Amino acid sequence: MDNSKPANKRITKAVIPAAGLGTRFLPITKSQPKEMVPVVDKPTIQYVVEEAVASGIDDILIITGRGKRAIEDHFDRSFELEAELKKKNDHALLAELETIAELADIHYIRQKVAAGLGHAVLCAKKHIGENAFAVLLGDIITLSDSPCTKDLIGIYERYGASVIAVQPVPIEDVRRYGVIKGEQVDDGLYRIVDLVEKPTPEKAPSNLAVLGRYVLTPAIFDCLEQTKPGLGGEIQLTDALRLLLEREEMYALEATGPRYDIGNKLSWIKATVELALMNEEMGEELRVYLQELLRNK
Numbered sequence: 001m002d003n004s005k006p007a008n009k010r011i012t013k014a015v016i017p018a019a020g021l022g023t024r025f026l027p028i029t030k031s032q033p034k035e036m037v038p039v040v041d042k043p044t045i046q047y048v049v050e051e052a053v054a055s056g057i058d059d060i061l062i063i064t065g066r067g068k069r070a071i072e073d074h075f076d077r078s079f080e081l082e083a084e085l086k087k088k089n090d091h092a093l094l095a096e097l098e099t100i101a102e103l104a105d106i107h108y109i110r111q112k113v114a115a116g117l118g119h120a121v122l123c124a125k126k127h128i129g130e131n132a133f134a135v136l137l138g139d140i141i142t143l144s145d146s147p148c149t150k151d152l153i154g155i156y157e158r159y160g161a162s163v164i165a166v167q168p169v170p171i172e173d174v175r176r177y178g179v180i181k182g183e184q185v186d187d188g189l190y191r192i193v194d195l196v197e198k199p200t201p202e203k204a205p206s207n208l209a210v211l212g213r214y215v216l217t218p219a220i221f222d223c224l225e226q227t228k229p230g231l232g233g234e235i236q237l238t239d240a241l242r243l244l245l246e247r248e249e250m251y252a253l254e255a256t257g258p259r260y261d262i263g264n265k266l267s268w269i270k271a272t273v274e275l276a277l278m279n280e281e282m283g284e285e286l287r288v289y290l291q292e293l294l295r296n297k
């Protein structure tokens, strides 16, 4: 095992893979990217970008693909809309639109073939260079007082090693996730011993599932280049992480807040309800409505 640790430079870059086809969410995703599916009043990927920014990231590379142009338009200025809002003196909305376009320095690259999550992350190699970086899956929303990615960065700063967010799931659900085997080293913190992509419940090393947030050292790119197509014929990030584990220590941090997979219809509805209940404008009215509705069902 190579014990030379990467220099603990501040993490300022994030990669958001957003090239998946969204087949689990058809027909909603037939002509719009799943990352643009709204949750209350924002597209999913805006929550993801906001989490990155709240974690100290100022440079974001979004991995897109064909049919994903709406993502770029969303984070761009829209002069026609801005002119219209100015005419109407709607300064609040105008400021909100301008803020979206200024959230971070956002770059785009296209994954030309649907060759898997690992391949999507590999597309970021040149942009990232020699520093550790964060990965936030573009269709996953996490909620917590301290942003999930920020907590991962904190662990990276302490240990100088890659760290993955995990969460316990019912054992029958492990087949939908990467699953880790870990040794607990602190409260909610594990040193990873092994990890496997979408195991059967019988073969799963635990019920700690990889939830879609990572901080990775740049050695991952070399590992990705060596990773052969795995499950589904795709280059799996989890398989590359396994190679990384042979070279470097890796940690898993248990995330405390809820996490929603917007590619899954029920999870999307739950995210919508939960975030709407937290919303200042509509939360209280919605609470009363839901209570009434459920009383009558």
Ligand code: G1P
Pocket (backbone or CB within 6 Å): 117, 137, 140, 176, 177, 178, 179, 197, 198, 209, 210, 211, 212, 236, 237, 238, 261
């Ligand atoms: C991907 C990863 C998997 C992870 C999951 C989290 O799978 O390959 O390890 O647990 O994201 O959402 P996907 O959902 O893209 O099939």
